[in-house]
Amino acid sequence: MAENQIMVGEYFMSGDVACAEGAISAGCRFFAGYPITPATEIAEQMSVRLPQVDGVFIQMEDELASMGAVLGASWAGTKAMTATSGPGFSLMMENLGLGIMLETPCVLVNIQRGDPSTGLPTMVGQGDMMQARWGSHGSYEIIALAPSSPQEIFDLTIVAFNLSEKYRVPVIIMSDEAVGHMSEKVVMPYVAPKSLTNRQRPRVSPEQYLPYEPDANLIPPMAVAGEGYRFHVTGLTHDERGYPVMTAEAQDRLVRRLVDKIQLNKSDIIRYKETQTEDADIIVCAYGITARIAQMAVKMAREKGIRAGLLQLITVWPFAEEKIRELSSQVRAFIVPEINYGQIVLEVERCAGGRARTVLVPNMGGEVHSPETILEAIQEV
Amino acid sequence: MPHIWCPGCGIGLVADCFLRAIDRSGIDPDKISLVSGIGCTGRVAGYVKLDSFHTTHGRAIPFATGLKLANSELNIVVFSGDGDLAAIGGNHLIHAARRNIDMTVICVNNFNYGMTGSQVGPTTPFGARTTTSRYGCFEAPFNLPYLLSASGASYIARWTAIHLRQLEKAIAEAMIKPGFSFIEAISPCPPVYGRMNKEPQGLDSMHYYQEKSVVINGADPKDADIELNGPIVVGKFVDRECPTLWDRLHQVASRAKGKRKT
Numbered sequence: 037m038a039e040n041q042i043m044v045g046e047y048f049m050s051g052d053v054a055c056a057e058g059a060i061s062a063g064c065r066f067f068a069g070y071p072i073t074p075a076t077e078i079a080e081q082m083s084v085r086l087p088q089v090d091g092v093f094i095q096m097e098d099e100l101a102s103m104g105a106v107l108g109a110s111w112a113g114t115k116a117m118t119a120t121s122g123p124g125f126s127l128m129m130e131n132l133g134l135g136i137m138l139e140t141p142c143v144l145v146n147i148q149r150g151d152p153s154t155g156l157p158t159m160v161g162q163g164d165m166m167q168a169r170w171g172s173h174g175s176y177e178i179i180a181l182a183p184s185s186p187q188e189i190f191d192l193t194i195v196a197f198n199l200s201e202k203y204r205v206p207v208i209i210m211s212d213e214a215v216g217h218m219s220e221k222v223v224m225p226y227v228a229p230k231s232l233t234n235r236q237r238p239r240v241s242p243e244q245y246l247p248y249e250p251d252a253n254l255i256p257p258m259a260v261a262g263e264g265y266r267f268h269v270t271g272l273t274h275d276e277r278g279y280p281v282m283t284a285e286a287q288d289r290l291v292r293r294l295v296d297k298i299q300l301n302k303s304d305i306i307r308y309k310e311t312q313t314e315d316a317d318i319i320v321c322a323y324g325i326t327a328r329i330a331q332m333a334v335k336m337a338r339e340k341g342i343r344a345g346l347l348q349l350i351t352v353w354p355f356a357e358e359k360i361r362e363l364s365s366q367v368r369a370f371i372v373p374e375i376n377y378g379q380i381v382l383e384v385e386r387c388a389g390g391r392a393r394t395v396l397v398p399n400m401g402g403e404v405h406s407p408e409t410i411l412e413a414i415q416e417v
Numbered sequence: 418m419p420h421i422w423c424p425g426c427g428i429g430l431v432a433d434c435f436l437r438a439i440d441r442s443g444i445d446p447d448k449i450s451l452v453s454g455i456g457c458t459g460r461v462a463g464y465v466k467l468d469s470f471h472t473t474h475g476r477a478i479p480f481a482t483g484l485k486l487a488n489s490e491l492n493i494v495v496f497s498g499d500g501d502l503a504a505i506g507g508n509h510l511i512h513a514a515r516r517n518i519d520m521t522v523i524c525v526n527n528f529n530y531g532m533t534g535s536q537v538g539p540t541t542p543f544g545a546r547t548t549t550s551r552y553g554c555f556e557a558p559f560n561l562p563y564l565l566s567a568s569g570a571s572y573i574a575r576w577t578a579i580h581l582r583q584l585e586k587a588i589a590e591a592m593i594k595p596g597f598s599f600i601e602a603i604s605p606c607p608p609v610y611g612r613m614n615k616e617p618q619g620l621d622s623m624h625y626y627q628e629k630s631v632v633i634n635g636a637d638p639k640d641a642d643i644e645l646n647g648p649i650v651v652g653k654f655v656d657r658e659c660p661t662l663w664d665r666l667h668q669v670a671s672r673a674k675g676k677r678k679t
Contacts, residue, residue: 065487066483066486066487068479068482068483084673087669087670087672087673087674088673088674092486092487092666094482094486096479096482096512097508097509097512098508100475100476100479100509101476101478101479101482101508101509101512102479103479104472104473104476104478104479104480104482104483104509105479105480105482105483105486106483107472107480107483108452108470108479108480108481108482108483108484108485108487109483109484109486109487110483110487111470111480111483111484112483112484112485112487112488112491113487113488114487114488116483116487130473130476131473131476131479131480133473134472134473134476138470261450261468261484261488261491262447262448262450262468262488262490262491263447264447265468266446266447266466266467266468266469267468267469268462268463268465268468268469268470268471269469269470269471270462270463270470270471271471271472271473272471279463280463280471
C-alpha cells in the first residue's frame with residue numbers, strides 16, 4: 037500500500053535525504069532532475085521512493101528539461117519537484133519564469149555550492165540568494181525558504197509544497213551543501229493528507245471557467261489537463277481567459293497581480309526565528325547553515341556580557357522587511373554573515389534605513405564561518 | 418477567425434489537418450493536451466479548443482513529458498516549428514524519441530525562423546538565402562526523419578502543405594500509435610523565406626511541392642535529404658512496434674513494490 041510507504045518516526049539521515057522524504061510526506065509524486073553535486077542524493081532518494089508510493093521519477097537530459105517536466109506534471113494535477121545546485125539552477129531560470137507566468141505550483145530545491153560557474157562542486161556556498169530572487173528575467177515575486185538543518189529541510193519541504201499550492205507559485209528551497217550533506221536526527225511525524233494544502237480547483241463549469249480570474253486573495257482556481265475544461269495557458273502576457281493580449285493595460289494588470297498575490301500575503305508567508313532579540317542591541321541576521329554558527333557566536337557574545345541576539349531568516353523571499361525595520365530602531369547594528377561577498381546584507385541594509393549599522397561578515401565559500409569570526413564582528417561593531 | 422499567420426502561410430493548413438485528424442482518430446478531445454513552443458507554429462496552441470500550453474522556446478517536449486508521465490491517460494501532441502524543435506529544442510527532441518515516450522510531435526518545417534523575419538535555421542537547405550545567410554546558407558541541414566529514426570521514434574512521416582489528406586491520415590495514425598511519433602509538415606513561408614528564395618507567393622511553394630514531391634512510403638529516411646529546389650521525398654517512412662517509456666517504466670517500477678522504505 038502506497039500510504040504505508042510514507043516514513044514516520046526518528047531517523048538519522050542527511051539533509052538531502054530528509055528533503056526527499058519531506059517531499060514524499062508533502063504529497064509530491066513526480067520528480068524530474070539531472071545529477072549535480074551536492075544535490076544528487078535528493079534525486080537518488082526520489083528514484084527509490086517515488087515508485088514505492090505510485091509516483092514517477094525521471095532523469096531528464098538537462099536542467100532545462102527537468103524544470104519543464106516539473107511544470108508539465110503540475111499541470112497534470114500532480115505535486116512535482118526538482119533539485120539542483122548552482123549551474124543547474126542557472127539553467128532552470130528559463131522555465132522558472134514560465135512557472136511564475138503560468139502560476140504553476142511546484143518546488144525547486146537548490147543545494148548551494150561554491151561559486152561562480154563550476155566553482156566548488158563539493159563544498160559549501162550561499163551565493164545564489166539574489167539569483168533566487170531575480171534570476172529569471174522580468175518583474176515577479178517568488179517564495180524562497182532557507183533551512184539550516186536536516187530537520188528543517190524536512191519540515192520546510194512540506195511548507196514549500198503547501199505555499200506553492202496555496203499561492204500558485206514555484207517555491208524555492210535555498211539550502212546549502214553543509215545542510216544537504218550533514219547527517220543528523222530527523223523526526224518525521226505522520227503528516228495527515230487532510231493537513232496538506234491543495235490548489236484551489238474551479239468551482240464553475242468548463243463553459244464559465246476563466247483560467248486566470250483571481251479570487252479575493254488574487255489567486256485563480258486551477259483546472260488541470262484532461263478534465264474537460266479545455267483551457268489555454270501561455271507565457272505571453274494574457275488576460276483572465278488565458279489568451280495573449282499585447283497591450284500595456286493587460287501587462288499592468290497581470291504583472292501587478294503576480295507580484296501583489298505574494299506581497300499582500302506576506303504575513304502568511306514570512307517565517308523567521310528570534311533568539312534573545314528582546315533586549316539585544318546587536319543582532320546577527322543569518323540563514324541556512326550560517327544561522328546555526330551564528331547561534332554559537334551569539335551565545336559566546338552573551339557570555340562576554342554583550343547583548344547580542346539572532347534573527348534567523350527562514351523565509352528569505354519575500355524578505356522580512358517589516359521585522360528588520362522594527363528591530364532597526366531597537367539595535368545598534370546588524371551583523372550579517374553569509375557565504376558570499378554580500379547579498380542578503382543589501383536587503384538588511386535597505387530595511388535598516390540608516391537607523392542601525394549593517395556589517396557584512398563575508399565568506400567566499402568552501403567552508404562555513406567559524407563562530408569566532410562572527411563573534412569578532414560582534415565585538416568590533 | 419482572425420489569426421497571426423501571414424497570407425500564404427502553411428501553418429493554418431497543417432493545424433486544420435490536425436483538427437480533422439482528431440475527428441478521424443476518435444480520441445476524446447477532453448483527453449488531448451496540445452503543447453507548443455515559441456515561434457509562428459508555436460501559436461497553434463492558442464487557436465484550439467483543447468487543453469493547450471504555449472510554453473518556452475524549445476521546451477515544449479519536456480513540458481509534454483511531465484504532462485504524460487503524471488497522467489498517462491492524456492493524449493499528448495506537441496505542435497511546433499523546425500527552429501523550436503530541432504535547434505534550441507534539439508536535445509529534448511532526440512531524447513524524447515530515445516525514450517519512445519507516447520506522444521506525437523508535429524513539426525512544421527518552413528526552413529527558417531519566420532516570426533523573427535527569416536533567419537537561417539537547422540533545416541535551412543545549403544545555399545538558401547535568409548536574413549542571416551545573405552550569401553546562402555553554408556551549413557548542412559538536418560534531415561529530420563533520419564535524425565528521429567536513428568533516435569528511436571516508433572512512427573515517422575513527412576508530407577507537405579499540399580498533401581492535406583495524407584497529412585490528416587498520418588497525424589491520426591500517429592496520435593493512435595503508441596510511442597513517439599514524428600510528423601514533418603513542409604510548409605510555405607512566402608513573405609520571408611519564400612521572398613528570399615524565389616517563392617514569393619504561397620502558390621509558388623505549392624507548385625514546387627506539387628512538382629518536386631516524390632511519394633515513397635517506406636523510404637529509408639537516410640535517402641530523404643532536402644536540397645534547395647530539389648526533390649522532396651514524402652510518405653510514411655517508419656512504423657514500428659517498440660515498448661513505450663510507460664511500458665518500460667511500469668515493468669521496472671513493479672520491482673519497487675514491497676521493498677523496504679529506504
